[in-house]
Amino acid sequence: MIYTAHYTSPLGNMLLAADDTGLTGAWFECQKYFAAGLADNCTETNTPILSEAKRWLDIYFSGKQPDFTPPLHPSGTAFQQEVWLILLQIPYGQTTTYGDIAAHLAKRKNLARMSAQAVGGAVGHNKISVIIPCHRVVGKSGSLTGYAGGINKKIRLLELEKTDMHKFFSPKKI
Missing domain, CATH: 1.10.10.10 (Winged helix-like DNA-binding domain superfamily/Winged helix DNA-binding domain)
Structure with a gap:
């Protein structure tokens, strides 16, 4: 199952996606390859992984270096x-x-x-x-x-x- 959530950054809205293992996507709206590979049957909800990603982004966009990395699970070659x-x-x-x-x-x-x-x-x-x-x-x-x-x-x-x-x-x- 893939879960999604929206995040409002100072640079524009972002779409976050995660599975049960980690974050699978974080895209700025309208960017090239926006939501590439994202299945149509996603569930919009706030999971612990998506919450961690939002917390990381909050720290980052406040001008500080986050001292952790949320669980990541990108797919690719x-x-x-x-x-x-x-x-x-x-x-x-x-x-x-x-x-x-x-x-x-x-x-x-x-x-x-x-x-x-x-x-x-x-x-x-x-x-x-x-x-x-x-x-x-x-x-x-x-x-x-x-x-x-x-x-x-x-x-x-x-x-x-x-x-x-x-x-x-x-x-x-x-």
Whole structure:
């Protein structure tokens, strides 16, 4: 059974989803891949897991670093799961690049190289926005690219974490 709840954040409304194991989704309304993979027969109710996720988000959006992670249960390929675990290791207020994650995975798998674009695809399909911090991944040149919730939300999340923003820029639309 999948349970859902709504959360009102300072950046817009969010839909949260969980099963009996953990949080399966946290999407900003209207974001790319909104509610991807979410079954039609969900039950809207407040479960302990959804309450924990809301408590985490309350702390986070108050400008503080939460000292816990709610139970997580994202579905995805083995590669996506590996990337999402790396995202969870990016410290609050810091960033990394798609290339750095690719290099880390290549080293771990004893490969000569790994595609930063493949990493970008996995990051972009993260179903648990904010809590699995895909907003902390930037382009090698400092481009604030690749956030399914939109670049403006990515900027606001990084600013909320008091990330040093002087080296970053928003990509120009072509």
